[in-house]
Amino acid sequence: MESEKLILLEGVTKVYGSGPTRVDALNNINLKVSQGEFISIIGPSGSGKSTIMNIIGCIDRPTAGRYLLEQIDVSNFKDEELALIRNKKIGFVFQMFNLLPRQTALQNVQLPLLYSGINLKERKERGLYMLSKVGLEGRWHHRPNELSGGECQRVAVARALVNKPSIVLADEPTGNLDSKNSIEIINLFKRLNEEEGVTLIMITHNPEIANEAKRRVYIRDGKIEEDTSL
Template sequence: MAAELIVRLQGLTKVFGEGAGRVEALRGVSLDIDAGDFVAIMGPSGSGKSTCMNIVGCLDAPTGGHYLFRDVDVGALSQDQSALLRRHYLGFIFQGYNLLPRTSAVENVELPLIYRQVGAKDRRDLAMKALFDVGLKGWEHHKPNELSGGQQQRVATARAIVTEPALLLADEPTGNLDTARSHEIMELLTGLNRTKGITIVMVTHEPDMARYARRIVQFKDGLIEANDIVEKAA
């Protein structure tokens, strides 16, 4: 049975500025991502990888081409509809964690559920389970300044998965971590991909982190230069 196609990019272009300041960030990017895939996006600064990620995350719109999410043309959606897509189907992990500093881990994880108007008891139960899933049982009531960088990124990951997103977008998720903590986070993401079937698209500049993915897509000068299956050790 053919895999479900979750993301299809068709000839995406993105232009910033005009005249002498005009920059073509994307110059005709086409890419398919199946449900359950784990894709690492790499490329030098200015290659277009972050621009592409922002479009997939409905944080920006392309200048040309099409972005289809489960066969829905995202470019045809209103701002409200795009916001609903983001809220109900996408999860985000950022390099900087983006946790509320005066708020406990469990309260940080509850935030996306508040936007969904989930009741207080169900919200707390789901947040506690998400923290358990990322290995933070016993740390639920600690604030970010009482957690290590790796633990803060685990809280951010729990917040991203508590809504059971169809697609998880991770932007340099190990960028602020040391080597040991980086591998811990990548093992966590790999496990979520494998056991929960969450589709993951991750931007990274670290080749050893990219190798945790199933595919590595290389960007250069606004185009896809390579799209390779990662060969895993036996």
């Protein structure tokens, strides 16, 4: 089935540097993700979580092995080709929110649409719609310093979704939030996954947060140690 093959990593290896500075960050990773999944990737610091996310997110390429995204082998794509596919198919959420400080919530959410050449009217409509999905339509004109950490992260989630990506990747999305706001973000992810069918991959080192996902993949020393779907 089509949906079986949203993401396919086959024997993915990533080596940084060479000689005495060589780091084997990923070692023969096999991972299959279907449309509509909500996965957490869990592991200690330095285990390869961000490296795997950079490869899945088309920010970096594997040293060896294959990565098929919607059945397209992107393993050997050039930087420009990766950038195109990344803008179309991936939404990112970061630990530090990465919002533009001088722009309003709405302008931040609309940003990915600007790069896609969508006109002003539609940008505004889709931006406001996404802000309503994360419960912030009344705050569209606020700048990040006028919003709480949890609200900033909700703006970032709206921004990640506005281009209707195939996958949303979140790297430690609750790493800078207190427990109350962390729970709110996780509940938002669950709702977006269940009601909107958004495919989510969330990296965390927090077991409580990880347990909220439907499937958990444990990684250690660049290898998958356990995958609850297997």
